């Protein structure tokens with residue numbers, strides 16, 4: 201996904217002189233082509249994320265469109281108050297990008313697990329929160345947030361993420377993308393969980409259960425229409441995210457569903473329970489421990505269907 | 508040095524002080540001490556130095572002034588009102604229900620370039636504006652007024668490292684060094700000395716001045732950048748509560764609003780009736 205980001209940013213920067221890229225001393229063998237082509241619009245701020253966000257805001261208040269890039273929780277939680285006050289309060293045109301969303305940095309340990317970002321970014325006024333599901337969506341999301349006036353958070357997975365979309369989908373901020381139609385259950389995925397969700401839907405189909413699969417690449421503003429249609433047209437909704445079950449996609453959907461007093465929908469959040477990873481392991485290994493593997497999703501959904 | 512300039516600064520500074528005293532009295536709000544310590548600096552900035560125009564708020568070449576010590580909003584609002592950025596009547600609504608003017612300086616009020624209130628944010632924002640100015644070949648300067656207390660914040664020093672590295676000679680940091688912070692003297696809480704040496708070591712061109720001596724303030728502010736290709740830092744030695752005898756150098760006036768009697772006495776001392 202990060203390659204898609206930089207490729208798209210280069211294309212955008214060729215067209216638009218207002219685009220800047222700031223990095224917090226990360227992006228080795230990734231950001232160099234941007235830095236070489238636009239040396240006066242690329243700044244390696246150093247390992248100083250608070251300063252990076254403040255500078256981004258200052259640039260944006262002078263009419264620039266500023267992407268800030270770092271990994272893990274460094275570009276968000278380390279400088280959360282700068283994002284709140286300097287970016288969001290000023291409604292500044294700053295796009296905060298984090299690479300390594302979810303458990304992408306698996307074995308590097310919990311400091312590098314990005315598992316509360318959606319909840320925290322979502323709580324900030326003026327902030328738009330986008331977590332593309334695969335590299336195709338990542339490229340489209342980069343373009344969309346560049347054109348979107350105001351603060352955005354873009355959560356990317358890592359490199360070499362599997363492709364979930366066979367064709368280029370229509371991509372709009374705040375509009376879920378439907379990848380599969382079905383009436384038994386709606387699976388709503390965000391970020392890097394999209395691929396496993398699609399695979400799980402295929403296995404479920406082999407067992408006779410038809411799933412609607414939505415890529416909820418925008419957590420905020422949430423596509424309420426897509427959720428409400430799912431609630432009306434399918435009897436079960438499952439949200440799937442590589443994120444704490446508190447306040448992310450599952451939280452956002454739950455908030456919406458809870459206010460529908462006439463809804464009899466069966467609803468389940470899949471994600472990380474409220475704890476740090478106690479085990480060391482790859483992303484794949486850790487996903488398994490949280491039932492976020494393909495098999496984990498399949499068995500959870502079958503349990504729901506059969507209960 | 509022109510005599511009439513000095514008179515102009517003096518008059519404006521007195522107005523800033525009396526507005527700020529009335530505002531904090533009326534609103535029963537804090538931070539009069541740190542508002543009084545910057546009044547003379549603001550008077551010179553807004554009377555003579557800053558290239559700003561109340562009738563062209565989004566003039567792209569305007570100088571940017573950021574009050575990083577956002578709690579001294581009363582003084583900043585006072586000078587903006589005096590310079591005609593908004594009606595002086597607004598000052599009477601400071602911190603009141605439905606007012607435009609909050610207790611920490613807020614973007615959106617005419618003439619305010621950035622909201623602050625949490626310390627250690629302003630210098631980074633200023634760096635960004637300075638980078639933007641260089642990139643777009645604008646000739647504007649960026650002035651950031653910091654408190655001594657916010658030199659405790661690590662983020663201040665992140666920005667202090669950045670500006671010289673990127674040769675931001677269009678950036679000026681002014682430290683209101685009144686030697687008192689929230690809970691005691693700077694020396695007691697977290698000593699900053701040698702402060703000028705620190706900025707110098709980070710790569711800034713530094714001048715130390717008496718922040719209440721108009722000649723020194725003017726001379727320093729009119730001679731930026733002090734050196735080509737380096738950001739300028741003015742360490743302004745000031746007195747918290749300056750201008751009101753019973754407030755000077757008293758920690759309590761970081762918090763206490765003047766009551767009606769104290770306001771009367773303060774205004775008498777300032778010669779404002």
Ligand SMILES: [Mg+2]
Pocket residue numbers: 541654655656683684685686687688
């Ligand atoms: Mg102080």
